[in-house]
Amino acid sequence: MTRxxxxxxxVQGCAEPLQALLAQCDFDPIQDQLWLAGDLINRGPGNAAVLRYLRSLGERATCVLGNHDFFFLAVxxxxxxxxxxxxLQDLLDAPDCEELVDWLRHLPLFHVEDSFAMVHAGLLPQWSIAQAQSLAHEVEVALQSCDWQAFLRGLWGSKPKNWSDDLQGPDRLRIIVNTLCRLRFLRLDGSIDLKPKGRPEETPTHVPWYEAADARWRSHTILHGHWSALGFRETGQVIALDSGCVWGGALTAWRLEDGQVFQQACACAESSGKRD
Incomplete structure (x- = not known):
């Protein structure tokens, strides 16, 4: 039974802050479960160590893919x-790189359990939780196929900007990935804009995805990362968990059973200041 x-x-490759945070939580890999909201790697110094540890937890760890994880697979x-x-060079040079790539390719993009749903970036208001699960599965099938390299070579780009159930082929898979792994803002006409990365109050011409009216996913509490400018933020049914560890902020854990928050300061700051 899970405690x-x-x-x-x-986490973005910040292996030491991850272990310090788990110690602070008194995480027990026998009794507890660990959920990771994507961007497991890149920009930090310990990418291989992070993946090896999470992989070693087996079914006690549930991870969804983020844009940096997809980027590594695309490399x-x-x-x-x-x-x-x-x-990413430590991963590319790792003797177990092939095994870690295979493990990453078999991670989901969306996880639903009880009244919670975890995604790296966001959801479109047209999508119910069930539809988001189904759409994520379409990408997972492509990523786990024998032709996964070809799928990734056709994935990159920021179009289409608008969802339609009639989309097919690469355009359909691309907008699913862009939504689940890159989304922050919608334009006022409901189209996707992947360029703005700041706080919502600094971008009045756009709507944060989680404030879209009449969103069909509101049957669940959404847990997400990706938006370091938000920091840790509880907005109604949406819990933002990217508190900018790799930028010199903190790594945040939120306990599902009671909402208790744990934070670990991070020293592995990325120096460029370019957030994504």
Whole structure:
């Protein structure tokens, strides 16, 4: 029987703060469960250590993929190249790189349990929880297929901007991934805008995805990361968990059973100041 479930925001390769936070939570891998809201790697110094630890937890860890995790897989697939701010070389050089890639490819993009749903970035207001699960599964099938490299080579881009149930092929899969792994803001006409990254109060011409009117996903409490400018924030049924560990902020854990918050200061600050 599970004692506690802890959900943690973007680790981004900060292995030491992760272990310090788990010690602060008194996390017990026998009795407790650990949920990770994506961006497990990149920008921090301990990517391989983070993945090895989470993989070692087996069914006691539930992780969803974030945009940085997808980026690493795309690097492996030859779809993109590392930039100056990326810190993925320890993974690419790791003797167990192939095994870690395979483990990442088999992670979900969306997790639902009881009245909670966990996603890295966000959801579109048109999507119910059940539809979001189904759409995430479409991407998971492609990512776990024998042709996963080709899928990733056709994934990159920011279009289409509007969801339609009639979308097919790469456009359909791309907007699903962009929503679940990159979304922050919607324009006032409901279209997706992936460029703004600041706080909502600094972007009055846009609507945070979680404030969209008549959203069909409001049957559940949504747990997400990705938006470090928000910091830890509880907004009604939405819990934002990216408190900017890799930017010199903190790594945050939220306990599902009682809402208790745990935070660990981080020293592995990324120096460029370029958040994504």
């Amino acid at each position: 506690f479930r802890y959900v943690i925001g973007d 492996v697939a030859g779809a993109v190249e590392q930039g100056a701010d990326d810190t």
